[in-house]
Amino acid sequence: MSSATLATVLGADWQTLADAFGLGGIYALMAVGIGLVFGVLRLVNFAYGQLIMAGGYALAFAYERGWPVWTGILLCFAVVLLLTLAMDRVVFRPLREQSPAVMLVATFAVAFLLQSIAQLWFSSQGKIAASLSSLNQPWTISGVDIRKISIVATAVAIGCLLVLVTVLGRTSIGLHMRAAALDFQTARLLGVRANRVIGSAVLISGLLAATVAVIMTVQTPLVTPDFALRDTILVLAGVVLGGMNRLVPATLGGFAIGFASGFLGGALPTDKSQYLPSFLFAAVIVVLLIRPGGLFTRSGQRAVERV
């Protein structure tokens, strides 16, 4: 099949497909960030999007002052990591023994608190973070124009996932994290240090949030207090769709909803694309009615208790 016909069959051009892959990759990274913390803490971090928002403001701060690109990225990572660790210390850790419902509501509170702080400090007008906007220029590959950021996003997502698979699969801290996600009490009885495992999961989720912030500001340079909020809700739906209590299905779910979102967003005419989230959530509901344990879990695995 020639490249032109594949694109025709799918009813979209290559740019749309590349965008869909890029967005799928970003959502997959967010899904891992949310899924890792859920795995070891049974905590659905609704405030994950606000970590990305904070990273976006850090990039905008650096851009406004004309700082070099790498300084901005470093600042973004520093801010997101500090905020992640602060969130764990101040909110998650004291609530660790509480029920998942209490922790979920607490993360709602954190999410809205951070959003309000952003509104107070930076106003709801939004700030521009455009130091990497050159990545929006296209690359021409065998006659097809594709924006660089779509390829960069896909490549970064694949790279991050490969590193994660290696860390989780080949190192002892990775083994400990997987064991803790499956059965925390048994893992502790075997000598796995709870704080170290949780700390690692929180840290990795923060690194991923910072990475996502950098990529997202390329596509959406205007950073507002609700930056990444809609994406977080979609990713949470994707994670539940894939299967919340397993990392690989959760990641696939995140990718699926990102891909679908990007693909439909590009394929639908502009006046229809405002209904896109409604379509996606309707599809999520249908899938969960048919497969309550998640789309990508093996049958027989039980779904986690929902909160």
Next chain:
Amino acid sequence: MSAPALIVQELDVRHGAVQAVRGLSLEVDRGEIVGLIGPNGAGKSSTLHAIMGLVRPAGGDVWLDGESVVGRKPEDVARRGIALVPEGRRILAELTVEENLRLGLAARRRRQDLDADLERVSELFPIIRESRKRPAGALSGGQQQQLAIGRALVSDPDVLLLDEPSLGLAPQMVDLVFEALQEIAVRGIAVLLVEQRAQRTVALAARSYVLSNGRLRLTLGPEAADDTETLVNAYFA
């Protein structure tokens, strides 16, 4: 002569209003198998959980090699040299056999002699070597129990606690597990065995503590194994 590896002193365990263990004292020496038997709800598992730090005792003390471990987190107790083979085995079914075994290394204090120790575990339980790459959930119950004991052993513990290792196993698997315990004790590990199979436990152990309603009722030597009347009376005391 050095003190016993594990000393439990006047242990009290409460679960809310229920007092599960009342003033229990026992000790296990290196190279010794000690049994802890009694009817359901006698406080056997609660005792093990209190030793491991899963529940904080309401009173009393637990000494490992002359050092108190009360109030420590389970992972710290494990890292100090007490390994628990939990009730129901608690194998991580989705991880491979080898990964389950490697988890046991989390609590290991010594870095040397690792290969030799892994080799000894494989000799004791050949099934572990034969099915290294398989998911642990694919093993039979008896094989999983061997893996659970192997996992505890690679942590190179001073004290091994077992919570009903024969539960739900086929008779020949029970034989295998009980024989393995003897070999483990010969290596100088202190073994505390919680069991429902009273007669076999009494026959195997240097001494067996009979617990009922959280209280120590009786201490039996191996010679009491054939004395059914004493055993029955001990249970219903």
